Amino acid sequence: MLATLGKPLVALALTALLGGATVVLAHDNEPAADCVTATQSATQATLRDLWIGHIFWVRNVALETMAHDDAAAKVAEGEVVANARQIAASIEPFYGKAGSDALMNLLVEHYGAVKAHIDATDAADKDKQAAAAKSLTDNAGHIADFLSGANPNLPRATVVSLFVGHGAHHMSQDQQIKDRQFAQEAKTWAAMREHMYVIADALTGAIAKQFPDKFN
Template identity: 30%
Template sequence: MWTSNYITSATTAGTEDQKQVLARLLKNQEDIGNAVKPVYGEEAGNKLTSLLKEHIVIAGKIVDAAKSGNAALVNQLNKEWYRNADEIAAFLSGANPYLKNEDLKNLLYMHLKLVTNDLTSSLAKDWNARIVSIDKGVTHIILMADTISEAVVKQFQDKFNK
């Protein structure tokens, strides 16, 4: 939700809440990192937060570059975004034997594609396509959350079967 709100704030003329929405979106990344600390520890939670914040910062730069029409910069930043997704997948699969690196990459790459579709539709003012992108994005992020949550519960059955 906050990702899509950020895209709206960043691409709609006259929207003044872009910085506040970005701050809230970055807080989500802290919340996710904090959520894994009870099972993976402080260091792992902080590392995940760092990787996820990098994901958001790169996305914000992509939004700005796309809005200004700088295709070369968008392409460069997309490479960084996918590299970051690879790092997130490697981190999560390294922490949990029930999460396979390639499966996570596929999930993360689809997430990037859906966020890109949201941005592209917004910039084109194709509101029907944007609605489809957002709906698919919500469904997909729930799938990602369920996949990761199920693996965490499987790995730490003793902490969740009380």
């Protein structure tokens, strides 16, 4: 079921965040023009790449942790942190150093909850899994508070849904890796990748609406 989360959330995010931003009305007999600029397209591509990097390296942490390869897990974890810094830095041109630092702290909190779930899953500790799941849900609310407060084009409820879904994908993936259900995990990975595109595109669209002069 978790692997199907992406499709309804795609519709939700695009309706709430991008629906009125990508097409302008035609004037008289002129055809409708796509108002996505080259700058917006480049920003979208960058954010997609960064968020895919997040799930790629977190997956490596899960794989190496459950393989009990501490050296490989440490390298992967270092890449998770480096990627988080890049994601946080990507919003600095719009929200300043304070905004970038705030997002970095939230991404650290997010990864802490994810890593706690990986470790709990590896140990088959259901109580710690449940605690990590709660931390992920709480973090989704914290991220939503920050993003909706910074950008009025990011409704809190929508952002919560996006990041709760993202956390659910992480947890599903952890269990599938632990159980060596790699065919199912491949489907979860595909859904995670699609979901990262939704998050990246939603952020891009909302920022472009808020700062149109930076995207002309």
